[in-house]
Amino acid sequence: MNHDPLTSPDTCAVHGGVDNYQFRPVVPPIYATSTFSFESAAQGEALFAGKHEGYIYSRLGNPTVGALEKCVAELERGHKAFACSSGMAAIQTTLFALLEAGDHLICSEAVYGSTSTLIESIMGNLGIESTFVDTSDLNTVRRAMRPNTKVVYVETPGNPTLVITDIQGISEVAHEGGAQVVVDNTFMSPILQQPLLCGADIVVHSMTKFLNGHADVVAGAIIVKDEVMYAQFRKVLNQLGGVLGPFEAFLVHRGIKTLAIRMERHCESAIKVALFLADHPAVEWVRYPGLKSHPQYELGRKQMSGAGGLISFGLRGELVAGREMMNALRLCTLAVSLGGVETLIQHPATMTHASMGRESRKRAQITDGLVRLSVGIENVDEIIADLAQALDKASQPTPTAKAMKAHPAPRTECVGSKLL
Numbered sequence: 473m474n475h476d477p478l479t480s481p482d483t484c485a486v487h488g489g490v491d492n493y494q495f496r497p498v499v500p501p502i503y504a505t506s507t508f509s510f511e512s513a514a515q516g517e518a519l520f521a522g523k524h525e526g527y528i529y530s531r532l533g534n535p536t537v538g539a540l541e542k543c544v545a546e547l548e549r550g551h552k553a554f555a556c557s558s559g560m561a562a563i564q565t566t567l568f569a570l571l572e573a574g575d576h577l578i579c580s581e582a583v584y585g586s587t588s589t590l591i592e593s594i595m596g597n598l599g600i601e602s603t604f605v606d607t608s609d610l611n612t613v614r615r616a617m618r619p620n621t622k623v624v625y626v627e628t629p630g631n632p633t634l635v636i637t638d639i640q641g642i643s644e645v646a647h648e649g650g651a652q653v654v655v656d657n658t659f660m661s662p663i664l665q666q667p668l669l670c671g672a673d674i675v676v677h678s679m680t681k682f683l684n685g686h687a688d689v690v691a692g693a694i695i696v697k698d699e700v701m702y703a704q705f706r707k708v709l710n711q712l713g714g715v716l717g718p719f720e721a722f723l724v725h726r727g728i729k730t731l732a733i734r735m736e737r738h739c740e741s742a743i744k745v746a747l748f749l750a751d752h753p754a755v756e757w758v759r760y761p762g763l764k765s766h767p768q769y770e771l772g773r774k775q776m777s778g779a780g781g782l783i784s785f786g787l788r789g790e791l792v793a794g795r796e797m798m799n800a801l802r803l804c805t806l807a808v809s810l811g812g813v814e815t816l817i818q819h820p821a822t823m824t825h826a827s828m829g830r831e832s833r834k835r836a837q838i839t840d841g842l843v844r845l846s847v848g849i850e851n852v853d854e855i856i857a858d859l860a861q862a863l864d865k866a867s868q869p870t871p872t873a874k875a876m877k878a879h880p881a882p883r884t885e886c887v888g889s890k891l892l
């Protein structure tokens with residue numbers, strides 16, 4: 473390492489994990505190899521016994537992947553990191569490393585749809601109990617703690633309602649009860665939030681999103697605090713096998729170099745878009761951590777250094793109007809995923825969170841009218857102009873929208889409809 477590991481995240485993002493390679497390349501090369509030859513039988517034996525540092529086989533470690541892992545560990549102020557084949561592989565590896573049959577887990581209600589399904593269905597079938605609670609309410613978390621609670625799993629801001637959990641507060645509650653705290657930091661990236669510094673024990677990422685940032689890779693990461701935990705997780709990942717390949721690792725590491733400036737732009741543009749939406753007559757409510765109307769606005773200011781690029785909102789015409797608006801967009805792309813340079817829009821109830829089922833969505837306050845917007849780095853005036861023309865189209869009441877207005881369905885409104 474040729475820089476102080478505690479340099480600013482902006483500098484870590486550019487120099488992190490770039491080390492001494494043969495021929496001194498400025499960028500770590502792609503080691504496209506599944507296996508590494510031993511100098512001698514004795515060296516092979518020493519490598520397997522852990523007496524020698526070095527590479528054996530790419531599921532157990534690869535230099536290109538290792539460079540990315542170092543960079544991500546530095547960014548999150550962790551001890552070491554693992555790059556995984558997807559965010560879900562990172563989450564699955566983490567849960568398998570920390571839990572066994574008979575254990576109990578507490579999870580945020582507002583989490584990524586597949587995380588919720590993994591915990592409820594797959595982990596549940598393996599005998600791991602779970603309770604989903606509103607983790608923004610520490611008393612609820614305290615009440616949900618049981619003697620066998622081993623993990624408190626938090627996503628903050630939560631997907632897609634953007635509810636914020638107090639990481640320091642929840643870490644204290646969990647640690648009192650002997651549980652460890654896992655934070656999914658995908659929505660913020662380590663530029664805007666560093667959960668380990670707030671007391672969390674493990675951070676996971678879908679690097680598919682902001683870290684890579686260019687919507688061309690699926691990847692995940694786990695960041696741990698100490699060597700004991702590293703060894704425990706290494707064993708599990710080696711056997712489960714959800715590792716990242718060197719080509720993807722190269723792309724993610726390349727993407728991270730612009731992470732700090734991309735996050736700055738995402739934040740700058742998203743607040744402008746959020747203010748535009750909040751002011752628009754067709755928009756019923758807007759949820760963005762940078763708006764004072766966000767219920768945990770103050771907490772967000774305390775633990776996040778920016779409000780991020782994600783906005784949730786609902787239209788007055790509910791789902792029908794939301795669909796019309798999404799279909800009328802020209803610049804903003806109708807697609808799931810988030811955190812890329814391009815602005816993406818999607819409908820959680822029928823897309824990312826469809827697999828959760830209606831009951832779980834209701835519990836997590838994901839209403840049918842909720843639309844999720846990931847603000848990209850395009851010219852913000854052009855993003856707003858596109859939304860404006862689409863909203864104008866959607867607010868022309870069509871026969872269905874008119875019928876819905878005449879007989880409005882009873883609403884279980886989740887988010888403050890009071891705007892800025």
Ligand SMILES: *Cc1c(COP(=O)(O)O)cnc(C)c1O
Nearest residue numbers: 558559560584631658678680691
């Ligand atoms: C996308 C996402 C995941 C899952 O990551 P994949 O890379 O798609 O497997 C997990 N958590 C959050 C918050 C996400 O946005």
